[in-house]
Amino acid sequence: MHCEAVGKRYGRGRWILRDVDLELAPGDVLAVVGANGSGKSTLLRILAGLTRPTTGRRTGTATAPGTAVGYVPDRFTAPERLTAVAYLTHLGRIRGLPTATARDRAGRLLDRLALAGGPDAPLRTLSKGNAQKVALAQALLVPPDLLVLDEPWSGLDASAHSALAGILAETATAGGAVVFTDHREALARTHATAVHAVADGRVTRRADPGPGAHAEVVLTRRGGPDLPGVPDLPGVLDLPGVLTAERRGAELHLRVDRSRTDAVLLAALRDHWSVQAVTRPASEPAAAPDPAPAPTAAPDPAPAPSPRTTAR
Numbered sequence: 001m002h003c004e005a006v007g008k009r010y011g012r013g014r015w016i017l018r019d020v021d022l023e024l025a026p027g028d029v030l031a032v033v034g035a036n037g038s039g040k041s042t043l044l045r046i047l048a049g050l051t052r053p054t055t056g057r058r059t060g061t062a063t064a065p066g067t068a069v070g071y072v073p074d075r076f077t078a079p080e081r082l083t084a085v086a087y088l089t090h091l092g093r094i095r096g097l098p099t100a101t102a103r104d105r106a107g108r109l110l111d112r113l114a115l116a117g118g119p120d121a122p123l124r125t126l127s128k129g130n131a132q133k134v135a136l137a138q139a140l141l142v143p144p145d146l147l148v149l150d151e152p153w154s155g156l157d158a159s160a161h162s163a164l165a166g167i168l169a170e171t172a173t174a175g176g177a178v179v180f181t182d183h184r185e186a187l188a189r190t191h192a193t194a195v196h197a198v199a200d201g202r203v204t205r206r207a208d209p210g211p212g213a214h215a216e217v218v219l220t221r222r223g224g225p226d227l228p229g230v231p232d233l234p235g236v237l238d239l240p241g242v243l244t245a246e247r248r249g250a251e252l253h254l255r256v257d258r259s260r261t262d263a264v265l266l267a268a269l270r271d272h273w274s275v276q277a278v279t280r281p282a283s284e285p286a287a288a289p290d291p292a293p294a295p296t297a298a299p300d301p302a303p304a305p306s307p308r309t310t311a312r
Helices: 040-048 085-093 099-112 128-142 159-175 183-189 258-268
Strands: 001-009 017-023 030-032 055-059 069-072 145-150 177-179 196-200 203-204 214-221 242-248 251-255 271-280
Touching: 001 030, 017 145, 017 203, 017 271, 030 159, 030 183, 040 069, 040 099, 040 177, 055 128, 085 099, 085 128, 128 145, 128 159, 128 177, 159 177, 159 183, 183 196, 183 203, 183 242, 214 258, 251 258, 258 271
Parallel strands: 030 177, 030 196, 069 145, 145 177
Antiparallel strands: 001 017, 001 055, 196 203, 214 251, 214 271, 242 251
8 A cells, every 4th residue: 555645634624644655565564653633543544444635645455445454443332232242243244254254253353352251241341451352353354454453452451462463463474464553652663564653744754773672571470370360460551661461371471661671660569579580582682791801911111212202
């Protein structure tokens, strides 16, 4: 997909986007960051084909009829009288899937995302994070050629966070393109092949920060693996600096922005966790130690100055 000189405004209001040039190829995972109200959601709706640009154009194979586009809005609402699996089955049929296929895919996606209450949970009983899981599942019922996600990690627990990271990678590997927004640039860099920022209506690509930007933190709950709540640190993914969280037995493995490591460790200790390790990721080579200075011989005594070179 290619956006060429795309601009957007509503009526005679201010320009939300101006002169946006953006390339999106199969296998790309593009993150869009920016402040609230900067135009991130408007850009995503244009990319998904839900909003027409005021100026410029959106072209490419992802805009062709029959292209499968999965879209998760920033605010997800669904009929509250339905169960999660009934809602997703209905959407699958709308998209051309046989009823049995739609129900099977819905069940497998909800299991993977670990929906609280299971597939038959009524939508009206779901928390924000679990409603977000249903929103993700509906975008994936048909394998997408283009997957557009607005703040997809909002409210998700650690297990779903890990599952979503896998889904993004699988979509890209299968030849789909992915675009998502998040207000945390460090997290965006963890999952994206490129990061673009929206500010003052302009979209610019962020430079790669290079190696050494992240640290791995391993935590265990004091009292052992049988203690209730292990190993889910409450609100762990909402802590500034936490990029990913993954359960491994009785341990919680975090990937953390290096500049925020101390704050994350302090929050964990206050919540009665033990810190097992803080390391640089294996992909980031440790800096080589400075070589020890070689021994030097005692200097020869300076020769007496000759009359011609004696300073006056």
